[in-house]
Amino acid sequence: MPSICFYFQIHQPYRVKKMRVFDVGETDNYFDEEGDTLRNNRAIAEKVARKSYIPMLRVLRDLLVQYPEFKFTFSISGVALQQFEAWIPEIIDMLRDLALTGRVEFLSETSHHSLSFLYSPKEFRKQVESHRNHIERLFGVTPTSFRNTELIYNNALAKEVEDMGFTAILAEGWDPLLGDRTPNQVYQAPNVSRIVTLVKNYRLSDDIAFRFSNQGWTSWPLTSEKFANWVHSVAGNGELINLFMDFETFGEHQWEDTGIFNFMRALPGAILQHPDFDFVTVTEAAQRYPVRGIYDAHAPVTWADTERDLTAWMGNPMQLEALRSVYSLEDAVHESGDAAVLEDWRKLQTSDHFYYMCTKYFADGDVHKYFSPFDTPYEAFVAYNNALADLRSRLHIHLRSK
Numbered sequence: 001m002p003s004i005c006f007y008f009q010i011h012q013p014y015r016v017k018k019m020r021v022f023d024v025g026e027t028d029n030y031f032d033e034e035g036d037t038l039r040n041n042r043a044i045a046e047k048v049a050r051k052s053y054i055p056m057l058r059v060l061r062d063l064l065v066q067y068p069e070f071k072f073t074f075s076i077s078g079v080a081l082q083q084f085e086a087w088i089p090e091i092i093d094m095l096r097d098l099a100l101t102g103r104v105e106f107l108s109e110t111s112h113h114s115l116s117f118l119y120s121p122k123e124f125r126k127q128v129e130s131h132r133n134h135i136e137r138l139f140g141v142t143p144t145s146f147r148n149t150e151l152i153y154n155n156a157l158a159k160e161v162e163d164m165g166f167t168a169i170l171a172e173g174w175d176p177l178l179g180d181r182t183p184n185q186v187y188q189a190p191n192v193s194r195i196v197t198l199v200k201n202y203r204l205s206d207d208i209a210f211r212f213s214n215q216g217w218t219s220w221p222l223t224s225e226k227f228a229n230w231v232h233s234v235a236g237n238g239e240l241i242n243l244f245m246d247f248e249t250f251g252e253h254q255w256e257d258t259g260i261f262n263f264m265r266a267l268p269g270a271i272l273q274h275p276d277f278d279f280v281t282v283t284e285a286a287q288r289y290p291v292r293g294i295y296d297a298h299a300p301v302t303w304a305d306t307e308r309d310l311t312a313w314m315g316n317p318m319q320l321e322a323l324r325s326v327y328s329l330e331d332a333v334h335e336s337g338d339a340a341v342l343e344d345w346r347k348l349q350t351s352d353h354f355y356y357m358c359t360k361y362f363a364d365g366d367v368h369k370y371f372s373p374f375d376t377p378y379e380a381f382v383a384y385n386n387a388l389a390d391l392r393s394r395l396h397i398h399l400r401s402k
Contacts (some may be wrong), residue, residue, distance in 0.1 A: 002184070003240050003280040003288070004231065004271060005198065007147070007170065008247040011113055012048065012080040013352035014372045015039045019386035021236055027040055027251035028394060030344060030387040036374035045083045049091060052251035057094045063268055064101050069269045071103040071279040074247075075147045078111030078131045079350060081138065092138060099139040101216070106135050106280035108143035108166065112347035115149060115313060117157055118300070119327040128164065129344070145169065145282045149351050151200070151244070151303040152310070155296065157195060158189035166195055168286035170244065172303045173199030177295060184238025186286065187295035196286045197295045200244040200303060204230060209245040213258040224263050228270035239289050244303070305360070305367070313354040318381040322354060325388055329395065336398040344391055348384070356380035 017033035026035050033039040074095070084091040098104040110116055110127040111134065117124040128146070136142055145168040146161045153171035161169050175185030183201045207227065211217045219226070234241055246253065254260040271277050282289060304312040313319055326348050333345045356372040357380045374380040 005242045005285045010247045011077040013350045014347045015389050016383050019383045020341035042087050043172045046212045049088045052248050056250040067268045071281050073105040075107035075283045077113040108146045111344040113149050156191045162192045167195050171199050174308050182238050185292040186289045186293045190294050200242050205243045209249045212254045212399045222272040224266035282351045291354050316359050318356045318357045332395045337340045
């Protein structure tokens with residue numbers, strides 16, 4: 001029986017305000033820009049909630065009522081949860097209601113959507129533990145599977161996460177690693193014994209997430225019946241179809257007037273027209289299906305940009321310098337014992353800051369520009385560096401006073 005595994009990523013960063021060099025030493029508020037700007041985090045979170053989160057959560061709630069077979073998985077960054085608790089508690093209530101159905105899984109990830117695994121395994125473990133505690137406190141469930149920031153994955157991460165006790169880990173189903181094999185089965189890293197790897201079927205996922213409203217696409221318009229037929233064609237040639245995508249696909253990247261909500265309302269019914277298909281959560285998929293092969297990722301693979309490597313965050317000297325600088329403060333931050341400093345340091349680790357500094361051109365560059373709240377990557381770098389300089393100044397004051 002082939003299964004559909006929907007995983008939705010929910011994330012909102014705390015964007016750095018437009019910090020000037022003259023602001024260093026004058027404010028320790030790096031994130032709460034006011035006014036009508038793309039860096040007003042509260043305004044952006046509330047806008048996305050109206051357009052995407054709340055209407056899509058209602059759609060999913062109705063689908064769970066309508067179809068007892070329907071299930072799916074969330075991964076929600078800790079910084080997104082912080083913003084919902086502070087500004088849009090209605091979303092927390094809606095997520096709690098979904099959790100109570102027992103048919104919605106919550107994954108574990110780093111609390112601050114960081115690249116910490118690449119820079120500090122110790123900090124990585126602390127953030128994963130913090131996020132797990134956050135999920136338990138809000139929803140009363142303990143995550144058993146894991147996804148890393150931006151689906152960054154390699155063999156070393158699979159081993160690390162296995163040692164932390166997780167059952168499954170998610171990854172991009174990237175062609176150079178799969179070769180002529182299908183993404184529609186369960187794999188395993190070569191250096192682990194228990195944890196399994198579920199790989200994204202990026203073609204089918206991107207048909208919804210990226211191509212749905214593209215009127216130049218030969219398959220436009222995409223209907224639920226058409227997509228279900230594509231899924232059904234996997235029968236006999238795969239066991240598990242992993243549809244991984246940003247939750248903001250619904251209502252934010254694909255606006256309501258494209259018909260994306262109606263598409264999703266009809267999709268489970270269209271898929272269930274084939275009696276051999278059902279839905280599973282990530283951990284259920286890991287438990288139900290056997291490992292069919294090795295997914296050998298020596299170098300990190302991600303779901304970002306055309307290269308699927310780390311260049312979205314680590315592709316130019318500005319990004320590398322910003323990352324080196326923030327992680328160089330780790331020992332001093334912990335030595336300070338200041339909770340506010342620790343929290344600001346972790347918010348400055350969020351991967352989006354480095355994404356905004358990307359200087360790629362062509363299609364990837366357009367995507368980075370679309371998401372960035374700054375006019376140029378250089379503005380993003382300057383604002384970030386000024387915030388980091390102020391944090392460094394606060395650290396010096398704390399350490400001198402000890």
